[in-house]
Amino acid sequence: MGLLTDPRTGNGKIIKFVLQWEKWLCFFMYIGGIIWTMLLALPVFNDSTYFSENALLPGLVMKECSLEASAKQFHNELIEEMKRYPDKMPYPWLLAKFNQLYLDVYMHNFTLNYPFREQQFTGQNVYGIVRAPRGASTEAIIVSVPYRPISSVNLNTAPSIALLLAFAKCCRKQKYWAKDIIFLVTEHEQLGMQAWLEAYHGVTSGQDGILMSGDLSGRSGSIQAAINLELHGMKIASVDVKVEGLNGQLPNLDLVNLAQDMITKEGIRRTFQRRPDVNVKNKVSKWWYQFNTLISMIVTQATGVPTGNHGLFHRFGIEAITLEGFERSGRGPEVSFYQVGRVVESIVRSLNNLLERFHQSFFFYLLPSTDRYISIGGLFIKAFASWIRLQDTGIKVEENENPDTKISQLKQNKVEEFDIASIASEILWSHIIGVSIMSSPKLFTSIGSQLWDLPTEDSIYYGFIVTTVLTMFWPFYLRRPRKSDNVALVCVVASIEVATTLLCVAMHNFSLALLTAIIYVPTALAISPKREINSKFRGLLHVFWILLHPFVVASILVMGYTRLNFPGEPLMSILIKGIQATKHAFVFSVIDSMIYGNWFYNVTVAILLPNWILFWNVINSKIAFDS
Known part of the structure; x- marks a missing residue:
């Protein structure tokens, strides 16, 4: 009858096991996810393409x-x-x-109102x-x-x-x-x-008001x-x-x-x-070739x-x-x-x-070659189903314990209340900062052009540098004694937010969620509001988390891409070209969000950056680390 009255019956040992080995389980699941992604390029784990729509x-x-x-x-x-x-x-x-x-035959006229300058560009399309x-x-x-x-x-x-x-x-x-x-x-x-x-x-x-699409005279x-x-x-x-x-x-x-x-x-x-496609007898060489093709698609899609x-x-x-x-x-x-x-x-x-419209085949897939595909079902580890079954194994907890004893023990335990107002304020302000930075490119351009006559890409780039520095020093402005439980709750909220964000992004763009998880999850798991963390590990967390600031990550990735495209150039030339490419990348991402509705920039600044700030506050929390 325990299953009918208490839904937690049978899960006590599993919950204790998960709590005891939480970090190691997360670590092995992270490594297992990366290995599984690499194995997807093997023919054993993908399928040959075929036609689902017979009417074609x-x-x-x-x-x-x-x-x-x-x-x-x-x-x-x-x-x-x-x-x-x-x-x-x-x-x-x-x-x-x-x-x-x-x-x-018809012509179509359209106008672009450039969002950062008072300029207009016109164009025409011809169609028959x-x-x-x-x-x-x-x-x-x-x-x-x-x-x-x-x-x-x-x-x-x-x-x-x-x-x-x-x-x-x-x-x-x-x-x-x-x-x-x-x-x-x-x-x-x-x-x-x-x-x-x-x-x-x-x-x-x-x-509204940026791309004036006009009307079509024929359709x-x-x-x-x-x-x-x-x-x-x-x-x-x-x-x-x-x-x-x-x-x-x-x-x-x-x-x-x-x-x-x-x-x-x-x-x-x-x-x-x-x-x-290549026909290579060596299975390892063939796997490596198809894995590179798969990674190329993942990066492009992300x-x-x-x-x-x-x-x-x-x-x-x-x-x-x-x-x-x-x-x-x-x-x-x-x-x-x-x-x-x-x-x-x-x-x-x-x-x-x-x-009728296409509907029978896949809309979510990855391609390691022209004639092989990986369906959405292959993107999840099969062992996850077995892990779910463990929840129903019906392991019973001790039934000899008197319920009255449990109630008396709970009454004796002193529950320390959380400072909800302080925690909510911290979470709210971090997201207000993110939304403000998301809406700031026009302000950056206006200030840069009026005060220093800077072009658009320089104004936005230097504006992002200033905001990056300010977000890094923000916890030190508000450095005050904080309860350990409050810091722990902020860490929990930040972890839940990053997990929810990755889940939602994966529903639309699996490749972006995958790369974001590979970059951020290991360091995020290492951040803990415990006092026992020593100063050396605390310093490493500072360095790694600064390198994982969204704008720093974007700059590093663009620099690396520039290095790959110009392998023979000297280091200083690569640095100059990389900075220039980063400036253009920032401008293009902002313009894409304004004209086409590309949400890469919006998600990065309005969601990922506030989450980064919350973890940064946990790392720099005085109570969390100082004895």
Whole structure:
């Protein structure tokens, strides 16, 4: 009858065991999680890709488009127009070509109000629609290309526009389309795509008044899927499939598998993360290669920055990928636009077969190669289920103890009350500081430009340095005797907050939660409000926790990335380039949160930084460490 009256019956020994070996259990679970992540790259722990959506009918259609000749003609004409317009999109030429193909042609105007200066930037998108002869324009598929002028620092996309026009010419002649096909050429990279999507759906994703998306004069139905093309030459050696979207969102795995399968069928080398599949007999070498591919995806996804225009579709429930084609850099085969055009045609015609939105395959996954995947179930250690079963083993506590004795003992124990007001004030002020810093970039820019005539990136960078120093010295301003129990409760609240944050982030961006846990959890577990901690360990905690300040971590990571990109540069040159790259990274993260709604900056400053401050207060607590 104990199970019916006391839910804790049978768990006493387990609770005592967990409390006694708490630190060691956390340590082994941390190491086990890292080892499990590394083992996921082994074929034993991942699966071969397959199609869950039978309606796609991949590769079963008779391909009718031969796009090479038309694409070459369009490409030659476009190159001449680009020379006439070296810094902007040749709108008249694009409009004329779309009209010649008898598409429904429209232009879209948008304006960006730069948030840190009183400046405005304008842009235009051009799009044409092939109306479905066998449908009522209730559904649509998008084929898009970001236009890049000759003066752009990014790789040229003129071949992509040529292929898009050639494919539009072919689609216009066919009668089997059940969905509208929208051919979209955007300006200013992701900015133009974001403005077009906001105008199409009538929403604002970022802050009001920054990106004025305007209105669309022509539209179609609900967008089912999108293919973004970034082909950098008329001869292609490999095609890389990009999947990472805004805030770590991913497209449905069926769409990724469809693209990879069509690329392989046309004899084109397929890659993921710019890494082709390798056939190595040595199992260790193969595991290491796939593990590096897996880590590359984890790092890319964790930033929350889209790897292409496709990444902006996911928040609207639209599955999208980018096909990026590269020219041959050394030896190896290459293919013409005949094969690449057949790939695009196969994908679009398979999407045309869909009877409903993608929903059967995975939306949460990791890819160690082009033909293997790790589902969300593989991201959790299987032994966790066995540990859960231990909770139901029914180990009974001593039943000989008299309940009246328990009550009398509880009455005799003196319960020391917590200073709730002080604890709540400390937690509240730490989060107020985080929210204030999150909203401070405009203030930093205004002060820096008015007092010292600093550019935006310098104003924000130096402002963050000042706030970092102030947050480090904040506990010393308020240094006063505190009860040990109050400090312990603050430590418990901070631990619960970091665990809850990691859990919530993992529901959206598992890679970001994984990397954050790897960086912060070991030191956070070592922080304890006990008096017995000696001064040497206390000093180590100070050093490690300062290095784990969010802005310090960001600076170190950018410095390391700069070092990897410039291995032969001297140390001073690396330091200068790293600082400059850090400045730009801070500005871009703030702008991304304002325009696109990227919450990487907001989560870091409004949640992770206050949590860092709470642990920093525990480390510097006078009662917690001083005898």
